[in-house]
Amino acid sequence: MTWTVLLVAAAGCYLLKLAGLAVPARLLEHPVVERVADRIPVALLAALVAVQVFADGSRLVLDARLAALGFAVVALVLRAPFLVVVFGAALVAALLRLA
Amino acid sequence: MSSSTGPSADLSVRVGWADDAGPLAAVQLRAWGERYAGLLPPSALPDPADDATVAAAAARWQQSLQRPGDARNRVLVALDRQRVVGLAVTQPATDPDADPVADAELTELAVDPGERRRGHGSRLLQAAVDTLLADRFRRAVCWLAAGDDDTRHFLTGAGWSPTGRTAPSTSPATARSRSSRCGCTPRCPEPGPTRPPHGARVARVPEEAAGAQPPDHPPWPQERARIVRDSLGVGVATGAYGISFGAVGVAAGLTVAQTCALSLLMFTGASQFALAGVVAAGGSPLSAATTALLLGTRNTLYGLRMAPLLDWTGWRRVAAAHILIDESTAMGVTRDSRRAARVGFLTTGVSILVLWNTATLIGALAGAAMGDPRTYGLDAAVGAAFLALLWPRLQDPANRVVAVAAAAVALGLVPLTAAGVPVLAAGGVALLAGVLSRRPDPTEIPGEVPGERTEPEEEGR
Numbered sequence: 001m002t003w004t005v006l007l008v009a010a011a012g013c014y015l016l017k018l019a020g021l022a023v024p025a026r027l028l029e030h031p032v033v034e035r036v037a038d039r040i041p042v043a044l045l046a047a048l049v050a051v052q053v054f055a056d057g058s059r060l061v062l063d064a065r066l067a068a069l070g071f072a073v074v075a076l077v078l079r080a081p082f083l084v085v086v087f088g089a090a091l092v093a094a095l096l097r098l099a
Numbered sequence: 100m101s102s103s104t105g106p107s108a109d110l111s112v113r114v115g116w117a118d119d120a121g122p123l124a125a126v127q128l129r130a131w132g133e134r135y136a137g138l139l140p141p142s143a144l145p146d147p148a149d150d151a152t153v154a155a156a157a158a159r160w161q162q163s164l165q166r167p168g169d170a171r172n173r174v175l176v177a178l179d180r181q182r183v184v185g186l187a188v189t190q191p192a193t194d195p196d197a198d199p200v201a202d203a204e205l206t207e208l209a210v211d212p213g214e215r216r217r218g219h220g221s222r223l224l225q226a227a228v229d230t231l232l233a234d235r236f237r238r239a240v241c242w243l244a245a246g247d248d249d250t251r252h253f254l255t256g257a258g259w260s261p262t263g264r265t266a267p268s269t270s271p272a273t274a275r276s277r278s279s280r281c282g283c284t285p286r287c288p289e290p291g292p293t294r295p296p297h298g299a300r301v302a303r304v305p306e307e308a309a310g311a312q313p314p315d316h317p318p319w320p321q322e323r324a325r326i327v328r329d330s331l332g333v334g335v336a337t338g339a340y341g342i343s344f345g346a347v348g349v350a351a352g353l354t355v356a357q358t359c360a361l362s363l364l365m366f367t368g369a370s371q372f373a374l375a376g377v378v379a380a381g382g383s384p385l386s387a388a389t390t391a392l393l394l395g396t397r398n399t400l401y402g403l404r405m406a407p408l409l410d411w412t413g414w415r416r417v418a419a420a421h422i423l424i425d426e427s428t429a430m431g432v433t434r435d436s437r438r439a440a441r442v443g444f445l446t447t448g449v450s451i452l453v454l455w456n457t458a459t460l461i462g463a464l465a466g467a468a469m470g471d472p473r474t475y476g477l478d479a480a481v482g483a484a485f486l487a488l489l490w491p492r493l494q495d496p497a498n499r500v501v502a503v504a505a506a507a508v509a510l511g512l513v514p515l516t517a518a519g520v521p522v523l524a525a526g527g528v529a530l531l532a533g534v535l536s537r538r539p540d541p542t543e544i545p546g547e548v549p550g551e552r553t554e555p556e557e558e559g560r
Binding site for chain 1: 137140141142336339340342343347353357360361364365366367369370372373374376378380381384385387388390391392393394395396397398399400401402403405406407409411416417419420421423473474475476477478479480481482483484485486487488489490492493498501502503504505506507508509510513514515518521522524525526527528529530532533534536
């Protein structure tokens with residue numbers, strides 16, 4: 001099952017890239033299309049952050065993941081590299097769970 | 100009014116007056132609409148049909164014409180009888196390597212699109228050069244958008260030559276210390292007596308002296324080496340965090356093979372993280388795939404920008420599509436020639452392809468060897484990864500509103516719906532925001548705009 005999803009999604013992502021290079025620009029260059037397309041990553045990523053941090057199945061919980069997110073915010077404000085943000089957050093959660 | 104079909108005594112150039120502010124703004128906005136069509140998304144450009152936009156631009160012109168910032172700020176207008184049909188603006192150059200006494204900048208040269216081919220541009224340029232000489236400037240530069248071949252040909256035809264300097268674009272009014280992940284952020288340029296969004300410059304010595312052309316465009320091998328070096332730097336920095344995707348993919352419950360297949364076949368970071376994240380949360384296959392695809396749509400927009408620059412067809416285009424991601428677009432789109440764009444795009448894309456996949460394998464093997472990912476907090480790392488991908492986009496206030504609304508929608512739905520649905524439903528916020536917002540806001544489309552060199556982003560792909 002997972003393999004099918006994975007391959008279909010990968011093929012779709014490739015076709016989206018190819019479409020950009022192959023489709024005449026005027027077909028897609030509509031202001032509303034562009035504005036929506038600009039906002040999609042923002043909305044989805046924000047929702048993914050929220051769900052990853054607060055959801056446990058169908059429940060909302062506060063746990064070590066929130067502290068990890070807090071670390072990520074501080075690291076990002078300080079312009080830390082991506083790897084520091086990600087693995088630093090993991091470390092914070094791991095240490096909290098040990099305590 | 101009736102207008103003659105050829106040059107006549109009705110056509111002239113004079114110094115701009117404060118009364119010209121309104122017509123100047125209108126002509127400039129119309130000219131921008133034509134000049135930047137295909138270079139900037141339509142939503143990035145001020146609308147010449149919008150009265151408020153024209154009035155705001157006219158107010159800036161009025162202020163500048165009444166109180167020039169420097170005695171050597173000059174505004175010239177081209178006239179057809181008494182009607183303003185074009186404009187040129189010159190001032191002391193402000194580039195860091197420029198001498199403000201001897202170096203001038205032609206900051207704007209615009210002719211009403213309906214008045215082309217009647218010699219207005221040449222008359223304006225000649226008058227501008229005469230003015231510069233009278234002001235004792237010895238050299239002039241002019242920044243051009245990377246794809247603005249019309250103006251480039253016009254200037255080189257008039258004896259100007261490329262300096263080889265390029266800059267990622269950021270309009271002065273909206274310069275940001277960090278560019279978007281695309282390496283450059285096309286924001287709405289402010290029309291008026293400021294420098295429009297340009298990316299490459301052309302210089303000329305407005306002296307009659309023979310051999311005065313500055314030969315400071317670096318030879319192609321040197322420029323090529325510089326682009327390759329810059330691109331490899333971005334490639335190494337980006338490829339390395341494939342390690343985090345490898346670890347996160349395995350923590351999400353994917354096998355090592357599946358995690359690596361995603362990096363190899365999907366090869367667009369945000370979509371990969373999203374698919375792993377939704378799978379980890381127990382979401383349905385359909386919602387996982389849809390979320391990944393929605394995040395992949397931005398690559399389509401990158402393709403629209405890159406297609407005319409790369410100009411590849413057949414198997415080259417089919418292959419190029421696979422490495423069409425944030426970084427390769429960013430490193431390609433700011434170039435001022437096709438070969439430079441191709442080198443930047445290819446070097447960045449291929450180096451990331453190789454390193455990202457290698458790093459994914461390392462991260463996945465390490466993650467698999469470590470056992471329960473929760474022990475190491477890797478489940479918590481996923482949220483941090485998404486936040487890091489989102490972060491650069493939050494510099495835009497409108498995006499912050501969208502992000503908060505989307506997060507609220509998603510959290511509200513978590514107790515009510517199957518896993519995966521909350522994230523997709525939050526995508527509706529993007530739809531709503533895009534349809535309702537009237538403000539031009541092309542925050543994430545790679546394009547052109549001038550200013551300081553910006554540092555590469557540490558964002559996901």
